[in-house]
Amino acid sequence: MSAVLTRRPGLARLRATRAPLHLACLGIVALVVLAALLAPWLVPDDPNAADLGGALAGPSPEHPLGLDAAGRDTLARLLLGARTSLLGPLGVVVFSTVAGVLVGLAAGWRGGRLDALLSRGTELVFAFPGMLLAILIVSVYGEGLLAPVTALAIAYLPYVSRLTRSLVVAESARPYVAAHRVQGHSGAQICLRHVLPNIAPTVLAQSTINFGYALMDLAGLSFLGLGVPALTPDWGRMVFDGQTAIQHGYPLSAILPCVLVVLTVVAFNVVGERWADRVARRTP
Secondary structure (H helix, E strand, O other): OOOOOOOOOOHHHHHHHEEEEEHHHHHHHHHHHHHHHHHHHHHHOOOOOEEEEEEEEOOOOOOOOEEOOOOOEEEHHHHHHHHHHHHHHHHHHHHHHHHHHHHHHHHHHHHHHHHHHHHHHHHHHHHOOOOHHHHHHHHHOOOOOOOHHHHHHHHHHHHHHHHHHHHHHHOOOOHHHHHHHHHHOOHHHHHHHHHHHHHHHHHHHHHHHHHHHHHHHHHHHHHHOOOOOOOOHHHHHHHOOOOHHHHHOOOOOOOOOHHHHHHHHHHHHHHHHHHHHHHHHHHH
């Protein structure tokens, strides 16, 4: 008697529907990254050069997206703002991922008192709101990317460490780990050569999702005036500066960076979730 494997109804249709969305989001991510990398060549002029006489001017051949309330080119600031808007989240993700993997690896592999100590510490950090921590640190150290990036990296660390710990605990129970222990390999060798490569795709997928959330948090801090300095091109700062333009009937300088933030966050989240789904389906 042979067994017949059947797919769930609508699963193929769901995957076919999600594929175009994933490709579109992947294209958005690629465009934003290219804009950030090529911005200095695309915008050779000073983005802070002001034409006060043409402030709040509409689109023109010289300024395709018009000028903001200070007479600065909106398109130039959007392109150069991509660099700052992506650099901050990148710092958050790199720091939180490296530190979170180290903490989760130590807790999951060693277990015992070390696991309990590290788990309780990450739970304390997890209970403290990340945005509130960022606001407190920025209020002490002033404007700039370093303070909010450090605060958000600390706030995001528990997400990575808890995920890493659970993955390491599951991997440590697999037969290949026992086989390497019998062969006399040290714990460091097993973790670096075998455990970390196996859990890396899942951790990187989570980090991709964290990138989108970090971008949104940093843009919110810049909108509150607690992020980058006033003259630095940044999408969140552009929304803050564009409030005056909205009051005068010229919303482009504020709406366009809002749209870019939303699209980029959604794109990174969709790409990260799709990556996580693929990893989950391939994991035995």
